[in-house]
Amino acid sequence: MEESIMSESINCSILSDAAKFLKQLSETFFKLIDKICDSGLMSDVKQGKDGEVTSKLHIGGDVAECTMKPNEKHKGAWDVEIIPKGKKKITLTNIPEKNFQDELLKTLREVYPDAEFQEVKSAHSMKVKLQKIVSAKEISVRCVGINANYTPAQTLDDLCNVLNDDAFLDMIPEDLAMFEITDLGDDYVIDVTDDFECDIDLSVVTSCALTALIAVMNEIWSGGSDNATLTTYRDMLIADLDDLSKYTDTAISYNSADLSCTQAYPAIQDYISALQYYSCNVSSECADPVESILDNLAEKWESITLDDCGDDNVVWE
Structure with missing residues (x-):
């Protein structure tokens, strides 16, 4: 397990001019686009008009134009328009930020069934509020808040897996602390993070x-x-x-x-x-x-x- 006590700075080299703009819109969306860019699927991210974000998608040797803009009715959700070369325009509406990468990949796999996406990892990420409770008989962990971009069952499985690691257990203080945990498939990355709002769906x-x-x-x-x-x-x-x-x-x-x-x-x-x-x-x-x-x-x-x-x-x- 890879552990980091302090949150690492985001690599903005690919986003260049769009970095500050995206971070102002949403830190979650900014990090997500940064990961997609690092995978090689997306490039040339730029600020468009009325809050739009434009980019290029690279699929199986082809380049598609992509426009992403905030949904007018739902905060934290995005509408996406993709114009692939030689194919019909693709329109996705009201995609929550936490599902954005999965929905994008799902759609692209349907349009490009022969393309290879093995280098694109759909990272599972959660934020949790944890507190260590130490008694004479045992040490337990109190969870008072959680937000994740995947199913509750998988999220809790990952959280319990991480809590079984003594190194992470040592990181949890007896005062409430916030962590961001990312499941990369073969490893977990753990960062201390700022406080966050929790939702109930x-x-x-x-x-x-x-x-x-x-x-x-x-x-x-x-x-x-x-x-x-x-x-x-x-x-x-x-x-x-x-x-x-x-x-x-x-x-x-x-x-x-x-x-x-x-x-x-x-x-x-x-x-x-x-x-x-x-x-x-x-x-x-x-x-x-x-x-x-x-x-x-x-x-x-x-x-x-x-x-x-x-x-x-x-x-x-």
Whole structure:
């Protein structure tokens, strides 16, 4: 594991003139574009009009023109227009910054199925607020905030993997500290970072609950060996969805193609991970009804014994 006590400065050599402009817009987006440029996929990043960012994309020997501009309705989201040579224009709208690189690569792979993207790494990154709690019996870590650009289940797996490293555990003070952890696939990079705001996305939690419910129902209908337990989980998930639906004001999506092969218990664990993930971001006062329902659901599922993230000494609160 590569560790760095102080955050390293960003290599701006490729961005040159656009560096200050991008950093003013968003530090997250700036770092993301910098990584894409370092991979060789993007170059010639420039400031356009009305907050636009223009660049060139290099795919399989071809060059495409790319224009990125902030979405007018959603802060932290971007609209992208790509004009590939000899191909139809590609338009992507309302892409959250945390999903930007993955959505861009997904689209380019569809348009250029024969191109090689092996040098482009879709880095998983999270920011966490951690505090070491030392008692006479054990040392535990309290997590009170987390933001990441990938799924809650994978995020918590990575966090628990890192917490199992004694060197990182030594970095965590008994006072609250903020860290940025990047999963590069074969290594983790850890940096101390500034304080950050945490969000709660009930649509993600509700989507995980819906997927888990359908997976449980499929297993019940197929004659699962433990129908009594599955029926209990079914009723719990239905009750959860009823509570969540009162506060979820966006359409819930899930990949129906994956449901036939989705197993009940892993799907429930993904849902529990989503509850743990977002319950970390609940304020201590917990006055907001959305925060209250999330906190209550997380507490209800704490007694459920499934394959967890592998670290019983992590306190999610």
